[in-house]
Amino acid sequence: MLTKLAGGRLFDPANGRHGEVADLWLRDDRITADPGPGATPDATYDLTGKVVMAGAIDIHSHIAGGKVNLARLLMGEEHEHHRFAGSPCGCGGGSGLATPSTHTTGARYIEMGFTAAFEPAMLGSNARHAHMEMGDIPYIDTGGYLVLGSDDFLLDLIATNAGQAAINDYVAWMLTATQSLAVKVVNPGGINAFKFNARTLDLDEPGPYYGVTPRTVLTVLARAVYELGLPHPLHVHGCNLGVPGNVATTLDTIQAASGLPMHMTHIQFHSYDNEGDRKFSSGAAALAEAVNRTPTLSVDIGQVMFGQTVTASADTMAQRHTAPLAHPRKWLAMDIECDAGCGVVPFRYRDNSYVNALQWAIGLELFLLLDDPWRVFLTTDHPNGAPFTFYPELIRLLMDRDYRLAKLAEIHPDAPAHTTLGSITREYTLAEIAVMTRAAPSRILGLADRGHLAPGASADVTVYTDRPDRRAMFERPDLVFKSGRLVVRDGTLVAMAQGCTHVVRPGFDDLIERRIARHFDERLGLPIKHFRIRDEEIRHGAGPILHPCRRREVP
Amino acid sequence: MTFHPEILCPFCGLGCGDIGIDQDDSGIAPRPSGCPQADRLFRRPMGVATDARMAGTPVPVDQAVAEAARLLGSARAPQIAGLAADVEGVLAALTLAARIGATVDHERSDALFRNLAVLRRFGWSVTTLAELRNRCDLVLVVGPDPAAAFPRLWERWVAPAPAFVPGGDRSVVFLGGEPLPETVQCLAGQIETQGMEADPQPDLATLVTRLRTALAGRTASNDARMAELAARLRAARYAVVVWAAGLFEGPQPDLIVEALVRLVRTVDGTTRCAGLPLSGADNLIGANQACTWRTGFPLRTGFEAGAPSHDPDRFAWRTRLRDADVTLWISAFRPEVPEFGTSGSVIMLAPPETAITPEPALFIPVGTPGIDHAGDVFRADSVVALHAGALIDRGLPSVADVIGRMLVALEQSAETQEAAGC
Numbered sequence: 001m002l003t004k005l006a007g008g009r010l011f012d013p014a015n016g017r018h019g020e021v022a023d024l025w026l027r028d029d030r031i032t033a034d035p036g037p038g039a040t041p042d043a044t045y046d047l048t049g050k051v052v053m054a055g056a057i058d059i060h061s062h063i064a065g066g067k068v069n070l071a072r073l074l075m076g077e078e079h080e081h082h083r084f085a086g087s088p089c090g091c092g093g094g095s096g097l098a099t100p101s102t103h104t105t106g107a108r109y110i111e112m113g114f115t116a117a118f119e120p121a122m123l124g125s126n127a128r129h130a131h132m133e134m135g136d137i138p139y140i141d142t143g144g145y146l147v148l149g150s151d152d153f154l155l156d157l158i159a160t161n162a163g164q165a166a167i168n169d170y171v172a173w174m175l176t177a178t179q180s181l182a183v184k185v186v187n188p189g190g191i192n193a194f195k196f197n198a199r200t201l202d203l204d205e206p207g208p209y210y211g212v213t214p215r216t217v218l219t220v221l222a223r224a225v226y227e228l229g230l231p232h233p234l235h236v237h238g239c240n241l242g243v244p245g246n247v248a249t250t251l252d253t254i255q256a257a258s259g260l261p262m263h264m265t266h267i268q269f270h271s272y273d274n275e276g277d278r279k280f281s282s283g284a285a286a287l288a289e290a291v292n293r294t295p296t297l298s299v300d301i302g303q304v305m306f307g308q309t310v311t312a313s314a315d316t317m318a319q320r321h322t323a324p325l326a327h328p329r330k331w332l333a334m335d336i337e338c339d340a341g342c343g344v345v346p347f348r349y350r351d352n353s354y355v356n357a358l359q360w361a362i363g364l365e366l367f368l369l370l371d372d373p374w375r376v377f378l379t380t381d382h383p384n385g386a387p388f389t390f391y392p393e394l395i396r397l398l399m400d401r402d403y404r405l406a407k408l409a410e411i412h413p414d415a416p417a418h419t420t421l422g423s424i425t426r427e428y429t430l431a432e433i434a435v436m437t438r439a440a441p442s443r444i445l446g447l448a449d450r451g452h453l454a455p456g457a458s459a460d461v462t463v464y465t466d467r468p469d470r471r472a473m474f475e476r477p478d479l480v481f482k483s484g485r486l487v488v489r490d491g492t493l494v495a496m497a498q499g500c501t502h503v504v505r506p507g508f509d510d511l512i513e514r515r516i517a518r519h520f521d522e523r524l525g526l527p528i529k530h531f532r533i534r535d536e537e538i539r540h541g542a543g544p545i546l547h548p549c550r551r552r553e554v555p
Numbered sequence: 556m557t558f559h560p561e562i563l564c565p566f567c568g569l570g571c572g573d574i575g576i577d578q579d580d581s582g583i584a585p586r587p588s589g590c591p592q593a594d595r596l597f598r599r600p601m602g603v604a605t606d607a608r609m610a611g612t613p614v615p616v617d618q619a620v621a622e623a624a625r626l627l628g629s630a631r632a633p634q635i636a637g638l639a640a641d642v643e644g645v646l647a648a649l650t651l652a653a654r655i656g657a658t659v660d661h662e663r664s665d666a667l668f669r670n671l672a673v674l675r676r677f678g679w680s681v682t683t684l685a686e687l688r689n690r691c692d693l694v695l696v697v698g699p700d701p702a703a704a705f706p707r708l709w710e711r712w713v714a715p716a717p718a719f720v721p722g723g724d725r726s727v728v729f730l731g732g733e734p735l736p737e738t739v740q741c742l743a744g745q746i747e748t749q750g751m752e753a754d755p756q757p758d759l760a761t762l763v764t765r766l767r768t769a770l771a772g773r774t775a776s777n778d779a780r781m782a783e784l785a786a787r788l789r790a791a792r793y794a795v796v797v798w799a800a801g802l803f804e805g806p807q808p809d810l811i812v813e814a815l816v817r818l819v820r821t822v823d824g825t826t827r828c829a830g831l832p833l834s835g836a837d838n839l840i841g842a843n844q845a846c847t848w849r850t851g852f853p854l855r856t857g858f859e860a861g862a863p864s865h866d867p868d869r870f871a872w873r874t875r876l877r878d879a880d881v882t883l884w885i886s887a888f889r890p891e892v893p894e895f896g897t898s899g900s901v902i903m904l905a906p907p908e909t910a911i912t913p914e915p916a917l918f919i920p921v922g923t924p925g926i927d928h929a930g931d932v933f934r935a936d937s938v939v940a941l942h943a944g945a946l947i948d949r950g951l952p953s954v955a956d957v958i959g960r961m962l963v964a965l966e967q968s969a970e971t972q973e974a975a976g977c
Contacts, residue, residue: 066938069847076675076865079851085861092653093861095851101863102848125683128940132642132931133848152689152719195690196719197792197827209719332678335829336938337685344678523718524685525711527561530572530941537931537942540643 001042001484002027002035008047008463011434012054014442014452018431024052026459029483033455043486047463050478053434054451055115055460057441060235060265060300061382063105063137064119065130065144067312067342070332071383072099074344075310077328089487090496091138098309098383106138106499108389110488113462113477116141116441116450116499117388120184120235120265121314123147125337127178128533134501135539139482141450143181143502145235146174147314149217150191152338153519158220159210164227165509171224172508173516177532179503179544181445182232183225184265186314187239188217191341194317201317203239203252214239215256222260228506229550231446233261233298238270241318245274247283254290254297260554263444264291266302266381268363280355281418282362288369298444299370300377303363303394304356305386310346313384319343338523349386357411359385361419367398368424373435374443396471398428430466446547447502459484501538506549563943564593565641565925566888568835568935569684569705569712576946583926583946590706596889599926603907605950608918619919620957623883623902624964626916630881633657636872637885637892637904638854639837641930642940644887644954645845651883651958654965658857658879660872661842662886662893666801666834668867671843671853672809679816682795682829683936684711689718690827693791694727695784697815698759700735701799701833705935708833709741720792728784731762749784759803763814770821794828801834835935837888838924844933844940887921887954904954922951 003026009019025032025041062068072079079095084104086093094101100108109117122130122144134142148154148171157167171183189212190201196208203214222234238253240246250270254262264270273283291297308327313319316333320343323331327348334342349356363385370376378395382388397404408416416422428436442451449457463479480488482497513528520528535543559576567590574593575586585597607619627633635648638661652659661667673679687694694713702708709727716723727734729748739746749762768774769785788794796819800812815830822828834840846854852865868874873895876882880899886892890909900916903909907920924930925943930953933940 064848069844070674072847072851073671073674073853074678076852080865083851083862083864086653092650092849093863094849095863099851101851104851123938125685126938126940128931128942129844129933129938132845132940136646136845136848195686195793195827326678330676330678332674333680333829334938335682335686335690335827337683338689339685522715523689525688525715526570526939527572529561530563530570534942 002039003484004041004044005047005052005461005463006044008050008052010052010453011430012453013431013435014439015454024453024461026461026481026484029459031453031455031457031459045479049466051430051464051466053462053464054438054453054457055462055480055482056113056437057451058109058114058117058379058388059377059441059445060120060379061117061388062119062121062312062384063117063382064133064142065122066126067314067344068099069133070342071310071312071344072096072101074330074332075099075346078308087493089493091493097389098387102133102136103138106140107493110139110480110482111491111493112389112391112475113464113480114140115460115482118142118181118445119144121145121147121186122178122180123314123336123340124151124174124178125339127180128537131179131501131533131538139487139497139499141499141502145182145184146178146180147184147186147340148174149185149188149221150340152192152523153516155189155192155207155210155212158212158216164220164223166512167220168224168227169508169512170516171221172228172506173512176505176508179501179533179538181502181504181547182230182235183221184235184237185218185221186237186340187241187317188214190214190239190317191314194320194341195335199317199320201239203249203256218253218256219258222257222262223554226260226554227552229552230504230506231547231549232444233263235263235265237265237315241269241315242322244272244280247271247273247287250287251290254294257296259296261296263298265300266379266384267299268302268304268359268366268385271362271366276418278354280358282358282365282420284362284365284369285420288366291375292371298375298377300379301363301366302379302381302385304349304359305380305390305393306349306351306356306360307386308348309383309386310344311384312342312344314340314342316341316343319345322347351411354412354414357415358418360411361408361415361421364397364404365419365421365424368426373432374440376436377441378436392471392474395433395474396469399433399470401425401427498539501544502547503544504547504549559946562946563925563941565838565930565932565943566592566596566836567705568840569707570932570934570939570941571707571711572941578947589710592706597926599947600908601947601949603920603949603951605907605920607920608914610916611914616919616952619917620960621964623917623919624961624968626881626900626902627651627655627883627961628965628968630655632879633881633883634872634875634879635659635883635885636875637662638842640842640885640887640954641838641924641932642841642845643930644885644958645842646849647955647958648885649846649849651962653858653861654962656858657883658855658870658875659846660855660870660875661839662872663801663836663839664854664871666799667839667843667854669800669803669809669812670832670834672867673813673816677813677816680819680823680829682831683938684934686829687795687831688712688715690720690793691717691795692720692725693787693794694725695788695794695796696727696729697731697763697796697798699732699799699802700729700738701797701802702735702738704799704801704836705833709738714741730766731759749780758805760805760811760814763811763818767814767818767821770818788822788828789826791826791828794822795831796828797831797833799833831936833935835933838932840935840937841931841933841940844937885954887923904957907951919957920951921954921957922949924953927951928953
């Protein structure tokens with residue numbers, strides 16, 4: 001099948017194209033070079049004046065696994081009110097907004113022109129579940145980031161001075177056994193400390209049982225990820241999430257990395273200062289300045305948008321602090337398998353609440369003060385800041401200053417004084433949006449054939465009408481192709497497609513397996529062989545897509 | 556004779572991964588595992604009938620599948636129940652349910668819904684089996700001994716010394732229930748009972764209320780033992796409250812569950828305390844997980860004009876039997892089916908050695924996950940999913956295979972009707 005997308009304006013920053021008019025050719029599931037004048041395409045689309053981009057990639061979205069399913073159960077009212085029938089193309093319908101069911105998740109993403117989304121908090125003990133669920137999400141590529149850093153095995157390795165090499169082997173073994181794409185650390189050591197009844201744990205505070213500080217956990221994991229040569233740097237959900245004044249901890253965390261690459265996630269929740277009468281103010285300017293001058297750092301925002309959502313996190317310690325604010329007033333918490341935990345707290349962000357309004361403003365401030373779109377990613381930490389379906393609205397806020405100022409005027413009247421948002425004139429360009437949602441995500445995750453439009457890339461393509469209302473433009477693409485198949489036309493699903501699961505497999509010295517096997521026998525009560533996820537378990541036998549790792553030495 | 560070590564058991568929901576299985580030409584048999592369920596259900600003969608039956612008469616499976624598709628496709632109020640299958644089988648059943656507008660429920664979901672009712676209206680604070688084993692210094696068992704449903708619970712998760720408890724000491728207190736003799740033997744001196752002395756048939760709800768009153772510091776002076784238990788909960792480092800809601804008797808058992816969750820929250824405010832609600836034989840938890848991720852709702856969900864619709868009362872399978880005109884009953888794990896009566900037709904997918912009375916309209920033999928084919932099952936604590944491998948090939952299809960063929964048959968008949976201009 002040969003398809004010609006004729007005469008569109010290509011926004012393909014990975015290949016240096018910023019709106020140039022050109023034809024784009026798809027052969028089967030790949031983008032292909034112009035086959036020359038003799039070729040007759042099976043289908044031709046006249047895209048004169050249209051904006052053409054690769055399929056968008058969401059690097060941080062809680063779409064699958066135990067905590068998401070628990071959140072669905074907790075959010076019964078939402079599901080009751082938002083039920084969807086299947087489409088004739090085979091998409092099975094479902095329910096939910098903040099915690100959509102699997103088919104609904106795939107449908108909502110592809111309708112917006114997203115062709116990949118990654119689950120950023122997969123627990124090893126829950127990985128098989130997460131993979132089953134990801135395999136049931138149609139249309140989009142997926143993958144999981146393995147949560148480490150509060151698991152008793154790792155803390156024991158650190159506490160007994162097993163050495164960096166053993167830690168690297170363990171990390172590599174776990175990535176392989178759980179079919180993961182990257183490593184995430186969540187409140188380093190904090191989830192473990194909470195199991196020993198510590199209610200807070202600061203960056204340099206020794207944890208209650210192992211005596212290991214979060215700083216140590218963070219640095220050994222950042223080093224392991226670097227030395228194993230994983231494409232994606234350590235994905236860091238830092239200490240003190242949501243605590244006023246936590247920007248100081250966040251700045252310290254940047255120092256802790258001491259030059260090792262690091263991705264700091266949902267930094268909006270980690271950018272709070274404690275100035276003013278309410279002891280709650282924006283620390284965005286200081287943080288943005290630090291990120292701007294640290295080229296080894298990348299960040300995503302975790303933008304808050306107003307409305308009902310639910311927060312779901314492995315950070316049981318932080319979630320216990322949030323629980324009294326639950327709306328509706330119910331929440332759940334779990335300690336999990338000497339591994340980590342999860343906390344689910346429904347939440348309603350209100351524009352007339354000073355704190356929520358400021359959270360909204362801080363997120364936008366960060367987007368606008370961070371000067372390199374290759375190192376900042378569009379996220380709402382779905383569903384924690386807002387459901388991912390708010391992305392078109394968020395893009396409009398970034399691209400349209402007048403609209404942004406109008407919205408700023410609607411929030412709690414005391415909030416604007418505590419942020420610099422009103423004075424920022426920057427508007428994102430289409431080229432910058434294409435970097436932030438396509439080229440940069442594929443680069444930071446090591447997905448060489450995604451996020452761009454060069455020959456050989458996966459034929460994941462989104463076509464938009466260039467409208468002044470950027471929300472309307474990004475909400476409803478004209479055409480979306482997944483692996484070369486037209487799946488969305490004018491915002492409506494027209495065909496079914498399945499994505500892939502992306503993983504890394506860095507290799508390890510298998511001597512580590514003896515120590516891990518003993519841990520499984522003595523602590524987890526499960527022979528190690530039952531833990532490993534085989535390739536044939538991924539996507540009903542299709543197996544994963546492997547991405548190369550290149551081992552490195554810390555200079 | 557072949558020996559298979561470390562085989563995963565998919566039956567009760569504890570996910571034991573250490574079963575030894577002997578295989579010879581006559582079939583498979585387990586080495587004694589300490590679990591009556593595994594010892595019984597892993598014993599399978601090689602020679603079984605692989606034919607389907609239509610009204611008791613053997614027919615090829617293809618013919619039975621075509622007839623099942625016809626019955627299901629023309630049903631006005633179909634239900635898919637039993638639902639005892641691996642996750643693949645459950646997902647296939649959900650696809651079929653959406654296609655024909657059926658409700659879905661698992662045979663053993665009563666216990667689950669007692670817990671879910673509380674989760675959905677109040678939330679909960681719970682833990683998993685490895686946390687129980689390694690961190691817990693005080694186990695409070697509420698109600699009847701869960702070992703009745705989870706035979707190796709104590710042996711595997713409480714008898715080993717906890718890794719993170721200084722000195723390795725832990726106590727097990729039974730509140731309003733008697734430990735089974737096997738439990739007493741397994742846990743030896745760790746066990747105490749509470750609330751049994753005054754009344755041989757204790758009202759569980761009252762006992763839990765007395766304990767919560769004691770925790771609130773408002774104990775009647777004659778309830779010193781409850782005050783002492785409350786003090787021990789507060790003094791414990793990591794207490795785990797274990798219950799099997801399926802074994803609770805009396806009206807509104809979900810209120811006992813809610814009281815327990817509130818009790819856990821009270822204790823957890825100052826020290827650590829978590830619940831461990833156990834339910835989940837025959838992949839009940841996996842069926843609920845899959846139903847939740849696919850539809851956004853737990854089991855007892857149906858489809859109205861293609862959109863899911865949940866009703867924990869009306870769509871419970873026994874209630875639904877009253878008005879279902881076709882029931883597709885799935886029981887892949889054990890050759891047993893509960894007794895039920897319905898005026899509708901019954902299509903049954905079950906192991907071939909299943910004895911059924913009365914004979915259903917259609918019987919299609921299926922294999923057991925973890926014996927005849929590989930399949931995923933969830934553990935009773937809901938976090939850990941396990942992949943049970945295949946042991947023998949008796950020519951039995953999986954539930955997902957059979958339902959997949961029904962879906963193809965339904966598709967073909969829809970196309971034929973379209974072509975004929977129906």
